[in-house]
Amino acid sequence: MTIEAPAGTSAPPVLQADHVTKEFGGLVAVNDVSFAVPRLSIVSLIGPNGAGKTTLFNMLTGLYKPTSGRILFGERDVTRARPDVITSLGVARTFQNIRLFGAMSALENVMIGRHSRMRAGLFGSIFRPPWVRREERDVRVRARELLAYVGLRQEVFGQLAIHLSYGDQRRVEIARALASDPTVLLLDEPTAGMNPQESLALTDFMRKLRDELKLTILLIEHDMKVVMDVSERVTVLDHGEKIAEGPPAQVRAEPRVIEAYLGKQD
Amino acid sequence: MTSGVSGPNPPAGNVGELVAQLREWRAAIESRLPPWSGRALAAALIIGGILLPLFFTQTSGFLEATLIALAYVVMALGLNIVVGFAGLLDLGYVAFYALGAYSMGWFGSDFFFKEHVHVLVSGIAAHEIGIHLNFILILVCAVIICAAAGALIGLPTLRLRGDYIAIVTLAFGEIIGTLAENGTSIHVGGGQTLTAGNLGITAIDAPYFPGIGIFNSLKLRPWYWLILAIMLVVLFINLRLRDSRLGRAWVALREDEVAAVSMGIPLVRTKLKAYAIGAAFGGVAGVFLGAYYTVIDADYFAFTFSIFVLSMIIVGGLGSIWGAVLGALLLSYINYYLIPDVFNSIPHTFGLNFNLSQLSFGIFGFLLVLVMILRPQGLFPERRRKLELTEAIASDDAQLVEGGL
Numbered sequence: 248m249t250i251e252a253p254a255g256t257s258a259p260p261v262l263q264a265d266h267v268t269k270e271f272g273g274l275v276a277v278n279d280v281s282f283a284v285p286r287l288s289i290v291s292l293i294g295p296n297g298a299g300k301t302t303l304f305n306m307l308t309g310l311y312k313p314t315s316g317r318i319l320f321g322e323r324d325v326t327r328a329r330p331d332v333i334t335s336l337g338v339a340r341t342f343q344n345i346r347l348f349g350a351m352s353a354l355e356n357v358m359i360g361r362h363s364r365m366r367a368g369l370f371g372s373i374f375r376p377p378w379v380r381r382e383e384r385d386v387r388v389r390a391r392e393l394l395a396y397v398g399l400r401q402e403v404f405g406q407l408a409i410h411l412s413y414g415d416q417r418r419v420e421i422a423r424a425l426a427s428d429p430t431v432l433l434l435d436e437p438t439a440g441m442n443p444q445e446s447l448a449l450t451d452f453m454r455k456l457r458d459e460l461k462l463t464i465l466l467i468e469h470d471m472k473v474v475m476d477v478s479e480r481v482t483v484l485d486h487g488e489k490i491a492e493g494p495p496a497q498v499r500a501e502p503r504v505i506e507a508y509l510g511k512q513d
Numbered sequence: 514m515t516s517g518v519s520g521p522n523p524p525a526g527n528v529g530e531l532v533a534q535l536r537e538w539r540a541a542i543e544s545r546l547p548p549w550s551g552r553a554l555a556a557a558l559i560i561g562g563i564l565l566p567l568f569f570t571q572t573s574g575f576l577e578a579t580l581i582a583l584a585y586v587v588m589a590l591g592l593n594i595v596v597g598f599a600g601l602l603d604l605g606y607v608a609f610y611a612l613g614a615y616s617m618g619w620f621g622s623d624f625f626f627k628e629h630v631h632v633l634v635s636g637i638a639a640h641e642i643g644i645h646l647n648f649i650l651i652l653v654c655a656v657i658i659c660a661a662a663g664a665l666i667g668l669p670t671l672r673l674r675g676d677y678i679a680i681v682t683l684a685f686g687e688i689i690g691t692l693a694e695n696g697t698s699i700h701v702g703g704g705q706t707l708t709a710g711n712l713g714i715t716a717i718d719a720p721y722f723p724g725i726g727i728f729n730s731l732k733l734r735p736w737y738w739l740i741l742a743i744m745l746v747v748l749f750i751n752l753r754l755r756d757s758r759l760g761r762a763w764v765a766l767r768e769d770e771v772a773a774v775s776m777g778i779p780l781v782r783t784k785l786k787a788y789a790i791g792a793a794f795g796g797v798a799g800v801f802l803g804a805y806y807t808v809i810d811a812d813y814f815a816f817t818f819s820i821f822v823l824s825m826i827i828v829g830g831l832g833s834i835w836g837a838v839l840g841a842l843l844l845s846y847i848n849y850y851l852i853p854d855v856f857n858s859i860p861h862t863f864g865l866n867f868n869l870s871q872l873s874f875g876i877f878g879f880l881l882v883l884v885m886i887l888r889p890q891g892l893f894p895e896r897r898r899k900l901e902l903t904e905a906i907a908s909d910d911a912q913l914v915e916g917g918l
Contacts, residue, residue, distance in 0.1 A: 331774050331777045334774075334777035339776075347772070348764065348768040350764075359773070359776050362758065363776075363778075367758045372759045373750050
């Protein structure tokens, strides 16, 4: 690895799951999982399909409430907080199956992402005093900056999200997440559907995000090359339980991980 | 690319070429228009709207249809916020029309005969028994009552989606309708009842605005100017809301609730605002129509009314402000002018023994089916704005910031 990784465990955790369990009816999707994301680190969450990774993501972002356990953002307990509150605290995310607002332009999508940082309410919107005009102008400028930053071509800024290419949609989704000025960025399978070159570019981009925007990144990833390349720590889930955790090289050698991925070798 | 969200594919062959040609021409014309052309057109339309009644007699049927149509425009604009912007299918919109109309009845007639409240009223109303508030104050009351009721109906639907919201709102509309009908049995003290049921609350105060004339049934112009002013205010609010933080949040919730809340949009507050604002506009229209009809009868508040307003915004193009305006004008003119005044006797000329107005629901159904087949997106669909591109900051500016974010 070429970058100097911030010491994995010594940095104070910015996001933490503390003995988190999620049950859906009789199904235990996540079972007593504890893990911490250190500040300014890049952490991967891996595991076979159905291991509970996305469920854990949804709990971290407030979409699901844990059956038991706690979620901490910095010092603050956000276990029962609403998703929009968690977003405004500084946790932003993307989705596994891209969830852009299809009938909105790329620019408008990013403007939506800035919602929690804007103040205009009902009467501000109707009467549009100078500060609201300024806010609207600023959010447009900011959205354009972010779209340029994630590498979207200027010509497609105004295009509807559904008309964008797959790669551009992924870019816009990241820009939309960045628009809320997050401190933690959660990426759910960001390289899904990408070719090796694109994956490599995204890997570099994640480091750039961390270094330039001072972001902490947690990603769910299936591409082992990306995982090994980018992450300082890896947490492995299987059947809702944490089976391994540590630096990538160490996790890769773990027998239980190999078993979970390749099946038991008798 | 053919996911259909942006409308149907262009028709093939000659028609397709023609459509493409028309589009090209439109773009060419639009690019040559000066930047103030939009404002000029708006100003011309407003002035034309103000002068319109001077070309008709004070009792003209067309003028009456127009002022009723404008009241429906107000309602369509309100419903468009709930259904069009926020995507919450509301089948009980009549409830807010009723609450608005009853606000007029309660606070602007001698219905509560034990009370003696007079606020900023003049003429006969200043000496009568009952509660008599100034028309503007009644509008404010209706806005508050309806916004509260809108939020109230919003609460149980927050966890619901699509069809289920429709059912709950439908029930709410029916509850209000039934309440209006049976309000004669609900006593509010001193022998007074909540509503007059099917007998109707009558002798509604006429609005009083010095300078634009006396409001009575023989002089339509003041009524017209009043509703035109109300409609313009509501239209202005709609346009402002559409291009605002709140408007974007509504569209985001409509498109994808999960993504929207994950982007920091508070679900409950944003949805309730849509319900409350939409309801408030319905109430405003209710106040006006209550005063204009001078009677508030429980019979008016039927389910078909909700459907009528919903049809307007569907025909116009869901989510489109101009579509709502156009759809409301079109269906109102058909219902209140073309069918009863212009074409009513057509069946008789063919020797048939009925009036066209007896067929009005059939005609509406037919028109609705026609629109849905020929132009499912509505007459005036929401055109995704290319604003972002036309007011683009210089392209090199955007390049510059890339490194320095």
